Amino acid sequence: MACSSLSSVFRQTQRILWRRCAEYGSSGSWTSVEGRPTTRCLCTSRKYIKPLFSSLLCRSPASFSSQTSTYSTGADPPESANLTAPAPMEYITLPGLSDEEQQRFRVLQFEFEVLKQSGNQVPSKLTEHEWRRVLTHNSRSARIKFYRFLFKNEMAEENEKKRKAAASAIREIKHQQLRREVAEDPDAIRYGLNLNSIFPYIRDTTMLMSQNVKLAQARMFGQPLVFDLDYDDWMSIREQTNTAMQIRDAHAYNKDARDPFWFQICNARMRGMTMEALKRGIPNLGEPSCLIEVSEKSYLDLFPKERLVYLSYNAEDTLLKFNPEDIYIIGGLVDKTNPKPLSMAKCKKQGLRRAKLPLDVYVRWAMGGKNLTINQVAALLIDVKEHGDWERALIKHIPKRKLVQPEDLQSSPGVQPYHKQEQYRAPYAERYGGGRRRKEQQQFRSVLESLLSQ
Amino acid sequence: MQRIGPLVCSSFVRQLRLNLLSWKPLGKQVKDWHFPQRMFVRNSTANQNRRQRRDIEQNIPLDNVIVAPTDASPLTELSMMPNFRRWHAILVQLCGNADRYVPSDEWDRTFKEFHDDGPARKQSFYGSMMTLACSFRYRKLGDSILDHFQTKQLPFNIAVASRYIKLLGRTAGKDSAEKILKMYESIRKHFPGDVYDVGTAENLIAGLYQTTKWKDCFSLLKMMDFTGRAGPMAVSFTMAGAFLNKDCEAAMKLVGRLREQQFSPSAVGFAAWFQYAKAVGYEAVKQMLSCIRDSEWYLPLEVVKDMKSYFESLPEYKWTGKFTTMTLKGECKACHEYMEAIVVKKQEFEELQKNFINAVIEGSDVFLHTNPQELQRYRDFVEQNKPFDVIVDGLNVAYHQGGGGGGGRDAPKRLSRQLRVVVEHLLKRKQKKILVVGRKHMLSWPSYEMGILRDKVHLFFAENTSQDDPFVLYAAMTSGLGCAFLSGDLMRDHRFKLALQDDELRKTFLKWQRTHQMELLKVHPDHTVTVKSPMKYVTTVQWTDQSLHIPYSSGLPLGLHELPSTWLCLTKATKFPNNTSNPVLLDL
Incomplete structure (x- = not known):
């Protein structure tokens, strides 16, 4: 029972504690008291924890952050021999808060504990940055949602770690197998990594050099692609961060392209949340080495108006032909919560040409809105610029769940491709092996299983 | 590793094949194909709650749960409960479908069974069981958890303690108040400084309002407002506490607060209020009813029943009460008296007209919903042709009932036919001058139907990218109070935009909308049409010198903006049977 209350201690400490509790839980002869425990539990029984912590204190300086020690605990440690006597709640203080805010912070910490005990999904610990985000939320439900979000992130991280551990175990097994084979027959010729190979291993820096050459080429002679970051006021913090991350992904794809665009970021608000997140995503942004232009000016000041085309999914015209002379603009807008035709209104006002992607012409939609993320649109344009085949590019970059898959068409004979005219018929059912990725996963799993069974 | 490996995958694929085999037709079926894993919004909390709600409704019998009539729905x-399925399985294993006192050993055993789950689950075990006990009103189960904590000397748990107080507040017993106070004291001892979060404070209020310490509810409310906003339940409980202890002034303050926040008191609040008013006398009951009329609240059925018996027991007036409904024109089916008509005052309406363009059509950016040239074109058009009798939201009417079913190649034909049929129906009702607002893509609809329309009514087509509802509303308003409009749209967003400017405008708009909006209910295959006409009468408490009419919510779920149709009709025995179409309303 004593163990039930330890969830707020960070995980590494916890595992050791669990083991120790199991070992010593029954003996009950704990007398040495040194150091101070820094748990934030409501129902902690100190009797078991204290001596354990004395040896671990150096590894957990503060209760919710493993790095910083700027926080000071408010309450004194309880001295009680009785098991049922409650340990009063220990509150943490953050620097730079007024008295009232400090009081509010205490209540929020209390709430966090209560939520944890009521079985809500909350993370095991919060960093200072996260606590400050919690303080900005003014309603309980908003805070619960935020905790839930953090909890999911934490679980995802944990699962990723597990997955990596399993993968490395498999790699280790394979490696051992290989070594055994080599030992059996050392004279045989084998190709591959760490074996005989005529190809040198290309490192990241070398890759980057070649990518930079292409980007520099694009900067001198290439076609610009504009990202319009004028929508910060319409987005929540989360959406702004998402926008930045999507632009980062678009940049990553652009670097790999054979013929990349020259990326332009216009209407940037240098102190806005989007730009801050973007700087986190692309650390050398703004430096000469980055090869992305960032400016606070509008695209109207930078380029001739007649060459500009705004891509907006509310537009009436369809972009049937990619024109290398045009300058395409992608709105830096993620509108999950409150979708409005903002980019549409903007280009109506500025009198720009506007176009939507030819989704209806080339693919058959299964579910979801016909809006795509920024990186998907950018990748589409990059591919179309390279080979000019809209259909191939669309099928590659639109998420699979959004499109009708070939197996749907095959299994139900009544279903015909949407258009009866040949030029609109989607022939990708034959061309694209549906469920390819799942097949790969299946193969991977069967390999895994066979290796483990050995 | 083996367990979660290919087995899951292959079963998934098999499931997929089975599903694929069973499909036949195209269209919608393909959309339904996707599995929950692929759901677009699977992370949304509201969505999850909705799914859980459906699940509970289908699988768990809540009829056995004994709920006091004035209590919240389980x-x-x-x-809303996190991980409901799991905890409920444990509950069923422990005590089946009925309340039971679970001995301490059994708690220990059950707890150990779930030992492997890890610390987070273990920590919330008792808290979650108490939440369930609280929702199902299992008093014995709650008591047994508390006794288990005492016998096994377990450390104090705030989630358990606060929920236990809530449970005690819900299940009336002899020693409830005493136990609540005892629990409250021990919580205060453990957490000095009276620092509580929103959830805990609400639970405490739900128990404390019945006891002698009801005044603490006020400080708890303050505490709630400190980190969030106290919900209507907490405020109603506090209000009930004040009424039960005859502190009318404090209670009325809370009533005012609820009205400001546009909430209605809960059933418990209303019950306590009526109990207080009954004790004070006839005048107080009148005052209560007038307050309810001004706030446009609806009493719950239990309170209304109580009220009926109260009025019937009054010796000097000899009231007789009946539960009835109203006709469309607002005639009471029991006493044949007409209800008060909704009147939009001229001054209010002019104010609304003045602000509408600015607040709704232009808004923050004219280009979002239209453009300046188009807006000017439309305004000129309306100025030239006004006043109209009816404005029809063309696309809304055409697409009603899916435009006569499905998509396909002849969809425009069916859509335009439906629009034409409805318009002809309106013309038959002697509504001469009709304006149909649509979008430009309707120009490609079959010329036969559109030609008939063109001959008979005025047509206006907005750009395909413009919003057409504001145009409909604008034309209806400019044509004056005699003009109605036909649309199924609730116009919530427009009302919200008005509320941003001034809350009075929103109220006026709502009143005007209720009295001027017609709704298409059904287009029958034989081309007859059923249209819901605008509302004629006010749904609030109404009082003449001979009768009293009280609308109440019967407990059946209402639509989003639906008003209750159930009334309590009280008439004095001395009343002569007459049909007064213009009742004299007394000021209470």
Whole structure:
């Protein structure tokens, strides 16, 4: 029972504690008291924890952050021999808060504990940055949602770690197998990594050099692609961060392209949340080495108006032909919560040409809105610029769940491709092996299983 | 590793094949194909709650749960509970479908069974069981958890303690108040400084309002407002506490607060209020009813029943009460008296007209919904042709009932036919001058139908990218109070935009909308049409010198903006049977 209350201690400490509790839980002869425990539990029984912590204190300086020690605990440690006597709640203080805010912070910490005990999904610990985000939320439900979000992130991280551990175990097994084979027959010729190979291993820096050459080429002679970051006021913090991350992904794809665009970021608000997140995503942004232009000016000041085309999914015209002379603009807008035709209104006002992607012409939609993320649109344009085949590019970059898959068409004979005219018929059912990725996963799993069974 | 490996995958694929085999037709079926894993919004909390709610409704019998009539619904609560399925399975294993005192050993055993789950689950075990006990009103189960904590000397748990107080507040017993106070004291001892979060404070209020310490509810409310906003339940409980202890002034303050926040008191609040008013006398009951009329609240059925018996027991007037409904024109089916008509005052209406363009059509950016040239074109058009009798939201009417079913190649034909049929129906009702607002893509609809329309009514087509509802509303308003409009749209967003400017405008708009909006209910295959006409009468408490009419919510779920159709009709025995179409309303 004593163990039930330890969830707020960070995980590494916890595992050791669990083991120790199991070992010593029954003996009950704990007398040495040194150091101070820094748990934030409501129902902690100190009797078991204290001596354990004395040896671990150096590894957990503060209760919710493993790095910083700027926080000071408010309450004194309880001295009680009785098991049922409650340990009063220990509150943490953050620097730079007024008295009232400090009081509010205490209540929020209390709430966090209560939520944890009521079985809500909350993370095991919060960093200072996260606590400050919690303080900005003014309603309980908003805070619960935020905790839930953090909890999911934490679980995802944990699962990723597990997955990596399993993968490395498999790699280790394979490696051992290989070594055994080599030992059996050392004279045989084998190709591959760490074996005989005529190809040198290309490192990241070398890759980057070649990518930079292409980007520099694009900067001198290439076609610009504009990202319009004028929508910060319409987005929540989360959406702004998402926008930045999507632009980062678009940049990553652009670097790999054979013929990349020259990326332009216009209407940037240098102190806005989007730009801050973007700087986190692309650390050398703004430096000469980055090869992305960032400016606070509008695209109207930078380029001739007649060459500009705004891509907006509310537009009436369809972009049937990619024109290398045009300058395409992608709105830096993620509108999950409150979708409005903002980019549409903007280009109506500025009198720009506007176009939507030819989704209806080339693919058959299964579910979801016909809006795509920024990186998907950018990748589409990059591919179309390279080979000019809209259909191939669309099928590659639109998420699979959004499109009708070939197996749907095959299994139900009544279903015909949407258009009866040949030029609109989607022939990708034959061309694209549906469920390819799942097949790969299946193969991977069967390999895994066979290796483990050995 | 083996367990979660290919087995899951292959079963998934098999499931997929089975599903694929069973499909036949195209269209919608393909959309339904995707599995929950692929759901677009699977992370949304509201969505999850909705799914859980449906699950509970289908699988868990809530009829056995004995709920006091003035209490909150267990279904709503349970659907909000994290990990409900899991905890409920444990509950069923422990005590089946009935309340039971679970001995301490059994708690220990059950707890150990779930030992492997890890610390987070273990920590919330008792808290979650108490939440369930609270929602199902299992008093014995709650008591047994508390006794288990005492016998096994377990450390104090705030989630358990606060929920236990709530449970005690819900299940009336002899020693409830005493136990609540005892629990409250021990919580205060453990957490000095009276620092509580929103959830805990609400639970405490739900128990404390019945006891001698009801005044603490006020400080708890303050505490709630400190980190969030106290919900209507907490405020109603506090209000009930004040009424039960005859502190009318404090209670009326809370009533005012609820009205400001546009909430209605809960059933408990209303019950306590009426109990207080009954004790004070006839005048107080009148005052209560007038307050309810001004706030446009609806009493719950239990309170209304109580009220009926109260009025009937009054010796000097000899009231007789009946539960009835109204006709469309607002005639009471029991006493044949007409209800008060909704009147939009001229001054209010002019104010609304003045502000409408600015607040709704232009808004923050004219280009979002239209453009300046188009807006000017439309305004000129309306100025030239006004006043109209009816404005029809063309696309809304055409697409009503899916435009006569499905998509396909002849969809425009069916859509335009439906529009034409409805318009002809309106013309038959002697509504001469009709304006149909649509979008430009309707120009490609079959010329036969559109030609008929063109001959008979005025047509205006907005750009395909413009919003057409504001145009409909604008034309209806400019044509004056005699003009109605036909649309199924609730116009919530426009009302919200008005509320941003001034809350009075929103109220006026709502009143005007109720009295001027017609709704298409059904287009029958034989081309007859059923249209819901605008509302004629006010749904609030109404009082003449001979009768009293009280609308109440019967407990059946209402639509989003639906008003209750159930009334309590009280008439004095001395009343002569007459049909007064213009009742004299007394000021209470």
